[in-house]
Amino acid sequence: MRRVAALAAMAALAAMAQTPADSELTRGTLLERDTASTAGEFAVRTADCQVFRFRFDSRTSVRDGQGRLEVPNLAPGDQLEVTSEAIEGLALRYARAVRVMSEVPHTAQRRVPTFVPLHHFTLDQERLEPRGDLAYAGVIGEIAGARLVLHTRDQGDQTILLRKDTRYLENGETVAVSALKTNQRVYVRAGRDPYGQLEGYQVIWGTILEPER
DSSP: OHHHHHHHHHHHHHHHHHSOTTOEEEEEEEEEEOOSSSSEEEEEEOTTSOEEEEEEOTTOEEEETTEEEOGGGOOTTOEEEEEEEEOTTOSSEEEEEEEEEEOOSOHHHHSSOOOOOGGGOOHHHHHTSOOOOEEEEEEEEEEETTEEEEEETTTEEEEEEEEEEEEEEETTEEEOGGGOOTTOEEEEEEEEOTTSOEEEEEEEESGGGSOOO
């Protein structure tokens, strides 16, 4: 009995050593992921509409009910459980393990990414492409991670998700997302993603938005 207890204690200590002290568990819906390689980033939206970005690589363990996967094999809409740890000097976290809780329909058909010629696009595929058919002008009230809250005069507060390919233009020049500041008056070209949320494709500010005197 003493030997069994000692072995159990050693196993518990080994498990603790393998789990970082700052390990976090995040559950939510996959919004987007890099598909070009075995390393990159992906974004998850939680039930309270917060968006978190994670970094993955070949060491990230990804599993569903059928076995091991890779992050690029996942599809927007998958319900994920992500175990992550902090990355020194960065706001995003490293995903050590990803578990697929549930998946979008036709999982087996979309596990292997395929190239679809432009003239073969169906109506459903077109729905997933950015349209940018909405425009908002207002003052930035809050910037939190990959989203901003825009105070508009006629349409109230609008929460807009910032995409990885969102463009930022200040006085006609392309700048980084870090140039965004609260209380800035901006113009946003936006559209709705497949889940109905607003996402920004272009954010513009500067003298071009100032009224003529």
